[in-house]
Amino acid sequence: MKSLYYYRDRYVRAQPTAFCPGCGGGIILQCFLRAIDDLGIDKDRILAVSGIGCSAWIPSPYFDGDTLHTTHGRAIAFATGAKAFNPDLTTVVFTGDGDGAGIGGNHLIHAARRNIDLKVFLVNNFSYAMTGGQIAPTTLHGETTVTSPYGNPESPFDITQLVKAAGATYVAKWSTYHVVELTNAMKEALQHKGFSFIEILSQCPTQQRRVFNLRGALESLPPRILEMFGESTYVRGRPGKTGYLYAVPKGDVKETLIQAEALEGVKARIVDHIGFGQVVRVETKQPEVTREKLGGLSSVGGVADHLEKKIEVGLFERSERPEFTESLRAIMRKAKGE
Amino acid sequence: MLEPGRHLTLGNVACAEGALRAGCRFFAGYPITPASEISHHLSAELPKVGGVFLQMEDEIASMSSVIGASWAGAKAMTATSGPGYSLMQENIGYAHMTETPLVVVNVQRSGPSTGQSTDPSQQDIYQARYGAHGDYEVIAISPWSVQEMFDLTVRAFNLAEAYRTPVMLMSDGLVAHIQEKLVVPEKVEVVDRRKPTSKSSTPWGTDDPSLVPEMPAFGEGHRLLVTGSTHRPDGMRIVTPQYHQMTVYRIRDKILNAEPKIRDIHRVQMEDAEVAVLSFGASARPSLEAVNQARGEGIKAGLFRLKTIWPFPEEDVSALADQVDAVIVVEMNFGKLVREVERVACGRTKVVSLGKIGGQLHMAREVLEAIRGAAA
Numbered sequence: 001m002k003s004l005y006y007y008r009d010r011y012v013r014a015q016p017t018a019f020c021p022g023c024g025g026g027i028i029l030q031c032f033l034r035a036i037d038d039l040g041i042d043k044d045r046i047l048a049v050s051g052i053g054c055s056a057w058i059p060s061p062y063f064d065g066d067t068l069h070t071t072h073g074r075a076i077a078f079a080t081g082a083k084a085f086n087p088d089l090t091t092v093v094f095t096g097d098g099d100g101a102g103i104g105g106n107h108l109i110h111a112a113r114r115n116i117d118l119k120v121f122l123v124n125n126f127s128y129a130m131t132g133g134q135i136a137p138t139t140l141h142g143e144t145t146v147t148s149p150y151g152n153p154e155s156p157f158d159i160t161q162l163v164k165a166a167g168a169t170y171v172a173k174w175s176t177y178h179v180v181e182l183t184n185a186m187k188e189a190l191q192h193k194g195f196s197f198i199e200i201l202s203q204c205p206t207q208q209r210r211v212f213n214l215r216g217a218l219e220s221l222p223p224r225i226l227e228m229f230g231e232s233t234y235v236r237g238r239p240g241k242t243g244y245l246y247a248v249p250k251g252d253v254k255e256t257l258i259q260a261e262a263l264e265g266v267k268a269r270i271v272d273h274i275g276f277g278q279v280v281r282v283e284t285k286q287p288e289v290t291r292e293k294l295g296g297l298s299s300v301g302g303v304a305d306h307l308e309k310k311i312e313v314g315l316f317e318r319s320e321r322p323e324f325t326e327s328l329r330a331i332m333r334k335a336k337g338e
Numbered sequence: 339m340l341e342p343g344r345h346l347t348l349g350n351v352a353c354a355e356g357a358l359r360a361g362c363r364f365f366a367g368y369p370i371t372p373a374s375e376i377s378h379h380l381s382a383e384l385p386k387v388g389g390v391f392l393q394m395e396d397e398i399a400s401m402s403s404v405i406g407a408s409w410a411g412a413k414a415m416t417a418t419s420g421p422g423y424s425l426m427q428e429n430i431g432y433a434h435m436t437e438t439p440l441v442v443v444n445v446q447r448s449g450p451s452t453g454q455s456t457d458p459s460q461q462d463i464y465q466a467r468y469g470a471h472g473d474y475e476v477i478a479i480s481p482w483s484v485q486e487m488f489d490l491t492v493r494a495f496n497l498a499e500a501y502r503t504p505v506m507l508m509s510d511g512l513v514a515h516i517q518e519k520l521v522v523p524e525k526v527e528v529v530d531r532r533k534p535t536s537k538s539s540t541p542w543g544t545d546d547p548s549l550v551p552e553m554p555a556f557g558e559g560h561r562l563l564v565t566g567s568t569h570r571p572d573g574m575r576i577v578t579p580q581y582h583q584m585t586v587y588r589i590r591d592k593i594l595n596a597e598p599k600i601r602d603i604h605r606v607q608m609e610d611a612e613v614a615v616l617s618f619g620a621s622a623r624p625s626l627e628a629v630n631q632a633r634g635e636g637i638k639a640g641l642f643r644l645k646t647i648w649p650f651p652e653e654d655v656s657a658l659a660d661q662v663d664a665v666i667v668v669e670m671n672f673g674k675l676v677r678e679v680e681r682v683a684c685g686r687t688k689v690v691s692l693g694k695i696g697g698q699l700h701m702a703r704e705v706l707e708a709i710r711g712a713a714a
């Protein structure tokens with residue numbers, strides 16, 4: 001494995017980055033650099049386009065190739081012009097959940113419909129992070145944020161399903177917890193001919209403290225959030241973990257932990273879960289028995305299976321249909337009578 | 339493409355033809371009356387010359403993709419009308435800040451809002467000047483005939499390329515939709531953007547007296563940092579007061595320094611004029627007729643037609659204020675450009691506003707009456 005310095009010296013323009021400690025931005029940049037390096041793509045043939053937001057800073061200024069840092073929400077539309085005029089450019093777009101699915105949602109679905117050969121990496125940190133953690137089109141129902149002090153009255157988009165339905169021909173979803181899978185998916189996207197989309201669940205230690213009600217010191221948050229993505233997702237097509245149950249507390253989660261730990265033959269610990277909040281994860285060899293016992297505890301509000309309220313990650317679509325810039329070239333030949 | 343020679347054609351077609359001759363190889367737009375024929379014509383003609391035509395999902399996307407294409411090396415354009423022009427403003431500001439050459443055609447129609455959607459107006463001239471947020475200096479030019487839809491479109495591209503700036507072609511629903519004689523010349527003069535000769539050039543800074551930096555394109559190995567945020571000459575974001583002033587003043591001054599060259603005024607019977615009719619675009623047509631009629635009545639009237647609206651030709655308008663007893667400003671709006679005339683004239687001459695809304699051109703008679711009134 002190549003050292004971090006290898007990637008930094010070859011591909012990174014400015015250091016240190018402006019990301020907060022523990023931000024997912026650096027992980028995503030690194031996965032991207034590993035992907036292009038593994039594929040041997042010349043960085044001078046890559047155009048990295050981004051909008052406005054923390055996620056937009058991943059390529060600009062850090063990626064040392066051509067970068068186009070545009071207006072909020074419009075990165076895909078800018079990229080469409082550049083790619084249509086010069087199809088030889090490997091054109092990637094880094095966008096946020098607010099940037100790509102909020103203000104720029106229309107461009108996202110239309111680019112997917114056109115099947116234009118853009119590689120779009122949408123960083124979903126469930127929040128408008130750069131502006132202070134307001135509700136985004138990805139924020140969960142009921143979540144309190146600076147603009148939903150009584151809980152979010154809206155429900156989130158499933159961006160991956162949206163883009164798939166809009167006609168994208170490569171669609172995957174991973175998180176910053178899945179660095180190997182994400183790097184491989186980026187490689188697949190870079191090699192795919194057509195609109196390629198990866199939703200990347202990412203951590204924002206600064207704003208997610210609010211979005212996910214995570215309390216605690218900033219330094220200890222990034223690993224906790226990363227673990228949360230591991231806890232809250234399951235990979236399509238892979239056998240799920242067996243022997244896990246989640247005890248959702250009625251009140252104080254510590255009380256639930258104490259009661260769960262007292263049960264026989266189990267291992268219990270508190271974990272953060274995107275869907276449930278803080279819960280007690282119980283490892284058991286006898287799920288049926290443990291489920292019943294857990295359910296009977298005074299501090300437990302409900303018991304969930306390891307698949308309940310989990311986010312599906314993995315590959316969602318890989319297909320072929322006419323790619324837009326190729327169709328444009330065919331039109332040129334037709335118009336010229338060739 | 340039309341052959342060189344004489345044609346009877348539509349203003350919008352002349353505009354599209356001018357764009358093709360000027361080297362336009364990228365167009366993105368969204369359907370809107372009265373601009374649509376420009377896209378109809380370019381969708382047929384651009385692919386024949388290896389150009390790209392895109393119909394985008396809205397005008398925001400159209401403007402965005404034009405900027406993206408310009409940085410990929412294309413001479414690029416969009417065409418729209420009032421509602422679409424409003425949607426483009428944020429990215430027009432981005433084009434100013436990043437110094438992106440491109441042409442925006444606004445075939446003005448009568449607003450506010452959908453207003454009289456198919457009728458002409460000249461109501462957007464201040465939107466052209468101040469539509470985007472922030473400080474900048476814009477170039478806006480205005481054709482009055484089918485021939486000028488061709489000529490000024492070529493000029494718009496040349497100005498955009500020469501000064502690395504967005505240029506507004508402020509047309510209107512009348513000039514766009516009339517059929518008139520168009521003479522397509524054998525050869526048109528074409529200006530291309532200055533390309534850097536070395537990789538170490540600074541795309542947003544220059545020692546050149548023009549203050550216009552060289553412009554590389556994506557894919558040429560320059561590792562460009564294009565950003566709408568305040569930046570250093572090499573493109574790196576840096577938002578200190580010093581860099582902001584340095585960048586934004588230079589972007590302004592490159593236009594202001596070139597103003598004498600950008601200036602373009604068409605004068606008819608102005609030598610001995612005592613009453614001037616100042617107009618632009620379609621409304622200059624009845625203005626000319628009225629000037630001729632006034633001359634027939636012995637009134638020393640003249641037409642002072644602005645082909646370049648922005649930057650406003652202060653020197654010439656100031657000289658005009660010293661020359662004539664009255665300036666009648668004829669425009670298809672409440673009376674907008676008249677404010678600039680008043681500002682520059684500063685009380686040295688009588689300034690009469692002859693604005694008109696309703697989607698109809700002034701009658702020559704209305705202008706003649708104003709001339710008579712001013713001459714009395």
Ligand SMILES: Cc1ncc(C[n+]2csc(CCOP(=O)(O)OP(=O)(O)O)c2C)c(N)n1
Pocket residue numbers: 052053054055056072095096097098099100123125127128129130131136
């Ligand atoms: C037109 C416009 N509206 C609002 C803003 C302010 N703004 C800047 S970043 C941002 C949120 C970005 O959120 P997201 O795309 O999710 O990126 P993140 O910071 O979370 O990575 C907003 C609303 C802007 N720059 N432009």
Ligand code: SF4
Pocket residue numbers: 018019020021022023024025054055125129130203204205206207
């Ligand atoms: S606010 Fe959040 S997303 Fe933005 S840099 Fe900090 S941690 Fe990253």
Ligand SMILES: [Mg+2]
Pocket residue numbers: 053096097098123124125126127128129136
């Ligand atoms: Mg976000």
